[in-house]
Amino acid sequence: MIAMLKNRSFKYMVVLTVSAFTLQSCFVAKDYVRPQVEETQNLYRTDALPTDSLSMADLSWKELFTDPYLVQYIEQGLQNNIDIRVAIQQVLSAEAYAKQGKAGYLPTLNGKASITHQELSKNSQLGSFLTNRSTDQYELTGSLSWEADIWGKIRSNKRATDADYLSTVAAHQAVKSRLVSDIASTYYQLLALDSQLEITKRTVMVRDSSVSTIQALKDAGNVTQVAVDQNVAQYNNARAIQVDLETAIFQTENVLSILLGEHPRGYARSILDDQHLQTDLKLGVPTLLLSNRPDVIAAEYNLVKAFELTNVARSNFYPSLTISATGGFQSLELDQLLNARSFFANIVGGLAQPILNQHKIRTQKEVADAQQEQALLEFKRSLLVAGNEVSNALYSYTAETEKFKFKNLEVEALRRAEQNSNDLLKNGFANYLDLLTARQSALSAELNLIDSKLKQLLSIVDLYQALGGGWK
Structure with missing residues (x-):
């Protein structure tokens, strides 16, 4: 008896399964195609448009930054930084959803064991005829349900969760790129x-x-007392600048400690004159941003996710084929539960077509379309922002390199002026105001020269990050 029921159920299952896979030839779901983005042709605002397929973003950060202290701190930051660790947890969360999406093709299977005790009323229609109005029923059952992916709904859901996972991975890479740049x-x-x-x-x-x-x-x-007072004032002005610089160093070290994910402390380091970032500043063609910039990559995966969810919303207009099967054992006596006569089974296959559902399906489709268009605009904006950042960093580097030459000549001239004014004053041929002015100008120029050198370095770092470097 059990064998007959099993064979009959199996035949029904085979017929419905074959029918489901036959219907799958009518896929409604579309395949994602990257949209044509015209903005990629003129993303960089420069007179010499790059044609090289190589980009400095392809360099590992260890190749760009050679200072041993800096390399050590970047490695430490990538291990301990709080933002990095948060991003990793987000990746793990998205990975779990991606695994769930892959399981969409599998059936759901549930098992249940139950005992039911029933006491019938003496005054009830049935209880008035029975002598024994107390019954126990033992049940051991299993149920299986499977939906055929006729219209590609499950496939699109899987692709959406995969895209969401890859977007999170790209976001993690963006955090790494920004962290390397910040350190x-x-x-x-x-x-x-x-x-x-x-x-x-x-x-x-x-x-x-x-x-x-x-x-x-x-x-x-x-000279008069005025000259003495002016020199004392300049002396104390320099001491005040020293205090400001020591405060700035203390605070900047604290910023570095946050980036490295540790308590504030002092940090060993080399000197500014030893910093030489040897690079050709290769930009690569603008389309390389699509594969190098983590935020652009993440924006496109968000677009893919929105596209696939639009497929899902569209498939809701069509009927769904579901196959359900239930089987097990039922008995009023526990010792007869696993008896062949206690076995039961049923299988149900059906198509469900939405007819009236209070405009919910159409609303879902309209919302999905709007979200897909929003994701497309966000993708385009990420490209424009990337091109803008590359252009700004490149122009800044060119400007600071040129300005550094002039600042260097300015410092040399003011140093000579300060020395000459001092010599002339000692010999009575100059006014003390000339010396004071030359000294103050020389100090300001020297500090500005260092600032210009710093801006050169920072512009290279900014360009490296803008091109998508730092996470590889």
């Missing part, structure tokens, strides 16, 4: 502050001695 930028800022502090300390020492010199000239009647 390098903060490190270079520390080196620049160190150089400015060294210059300021030397200036404080020189102005300290000049106060004594001016006081001697005043005692000799060569």
Whole structure:
């Protein structure tokens, strides 16, 4: 008896399954095709459009940054940074949903074991005729349900979860790229502050001695008390700048500690003059941003997800084929539960077509279409932002490189002016105001020269990140 029921159920299952796969030839779901984005042709605002298929973003950050201290700090940051660790957990969460999406093709199977005790009322229609109004029923059952993917709904759901996972991976890569850039930028800022502090300390020492010199000239009647007071003022001004720089170093080290995911402390480092980022600044063709920029990659995967969810919303207009089967054992006596006469089974296959559902399906489709269009616009915007960042970083590097030459000549000229003014003052051929002006101008120019050198380094770091470097 059991064998007959099993064979009959199996035949029904085979017929419905074959019918389902035959209907699958009528797929409604469309395949994603990357949209034509015209903006990629002119993303970079530069006179010389790049034609090279290579980009500096293809370099590993270990190839671009060679300072041993900086390399150590970047490695530490990639291990311990809180944002990185949060991004990893987001990747793991998306991976779990992706695994769930892959299981959409599989049937659901549930098992149940139950005992039912029933007491009939003496005054009930049935209870009034029965002597024994107390019954127990034992049941051991299993149920299986499977939906055929006729219109590609399950396939689209799977692709949507896969795209969501890959978008999260790209977002994690974007966090890595930004972190590498932030650590390098903060490190270079520390080196620049160190150089400015060294210059300021030397200036404080020189102005300290000049106060004594001016006081001697005043005692000799060569200058007035005004000159002495002005030199004292300049001396204290340099000391105030020193305090500001020491405060900035302290705070910048604290910023670095946050990036490295540890408690604040001081950090060993090299000097600014030893920093030389040797690179050809290859931009690569603009379309490389589609494969190098993690945020652009994430935006496209979000578009893929929205596209596939639109497929899902469209498939809801069509009938769904579901096959359900239930089987098991039922008995009023526990010792007869596994008896062949206690076995039961049924199989149901049916098509369900939505007719009236309060406009829900149409609303879902309209919302999905709007979200897909929004994802497309976000994708286009990410490309425009990427091109803008590349253009700004490239122009900034070119401008700072040119400005550094002029700043260097300015410093050399002001140093000579300061020395000449000092010599002339000692010999009575110059006014002390000339010396004070030359000194203040020389100090400002030297500090600005370091700032220009820092901006050169930062522009390369910005360009590297803008092109999508730092996560490989």
